[in-house]
Amino acid sequence: MLQNSVLIKSLIPLLLHFIVNYSSSLPTPLNISMQSVNMKHILIWSPLQVPCSTVNYTVQYQGEYELHKLNGTWVDAYDCQEISENKCDLTSDLAANSDYSIRIKTKCDGQKSWAQLPATFNRINTVLLAPKMMIAVEGDLIQVALSTTLPYMTVNLQVWKEGDEQNALLHVIRAYPYHFSIAAHRGEERMCLKAESLVEVINKSCSTDTQCVFIPKQTSDFVKPLMVSIAVVVAVAISCILGWSATRFGPQIKQNICHREPLPNVLLHDWPTSTPILCTDYSLESTDTLLQLHPAESQCTAVKAEGTV
Secondary structure, X not given: OHHHHHHHHHHHHHHHHHHHHXXXXXXXXOOOEEEEEOOEEEEEOOOOOOOOOOEXXXXXXXXXXXXXXXXXXXXXXXXXXXXXXXXXXXXXXXXXXXXXXXXXXEEEXXXXXXXXXXXXXXXXXXXXOOOEEEEEEEOOEEEEEXXXXXXXXXXXXXXXXXXXXXXXXXXXXXXXXXXXXXXXXXXXXXXXXXXXXXXXXXXXXXXXXXXXXEOOOOOOOOHHHHHHXXXXXXXXXXXXXXXXXXXXXXXXXXXXXXXXXXXXXXXXXXXXXXXXXXXXXXXXXXXXXXXXXXXXXXXXXXXXXXXXX
């Protein structure tokens, strides 16, 4: 009986610890996986299937160095601390050819849980794809464009005459975007090209299929001078026709363009012969009426006055 009581007392602290730390734990996120293509490592996981007002995730990793030299220390991923997205870019964090353990901490309204990637990840297992090579013929040049954005990557472009692959020329391209021009003799040779993406840090490469092109040969060497001569003759003929047309039809064109309007009918009749009526301004000042008497009327008036007297 005494032993049972002692055992119960010893289990009580463990039971309390379990209740405090695990009774409020959350279900772990499911389907944690790593998608690594062309040296770009993206960790993805399913969202938490529990209603939360706020939820965030923190990603940590542990490589062989942290495991053996730092006593199993876990390192926080630089860009994946308390994020709300369900993915994390670990390209810059997983910078060694080491086996990494990766785990995710989920926080939901103060509660937290941990989930770990089922297997370790090593960047040498990335899926390396061949670069996209686009070839176009412009004049006497073969234009080559390679579109890719792989880190730590070098593109080796091999060029050779068809049937002479052993003497292929190698062009190392390191800058982005990748553009390259190759001069070839028109219609005399067929050029073959192949691009290879090489990631030296993981010693892995992938090549495109071989593509062969050629520059079509012109029909004859005098076609271009003939075309230039014809163009000159046509230009001279057009100039002569325009000059003759200007002298021949210039007046008619001028008459049609500069059209003279006819005079109104009023202006076509003769002016009247009678004295025109002049319009003058009338003075607005008041004037007295002047009475003019003829000399004969004056004399008669005087005689009549004398008889009356």
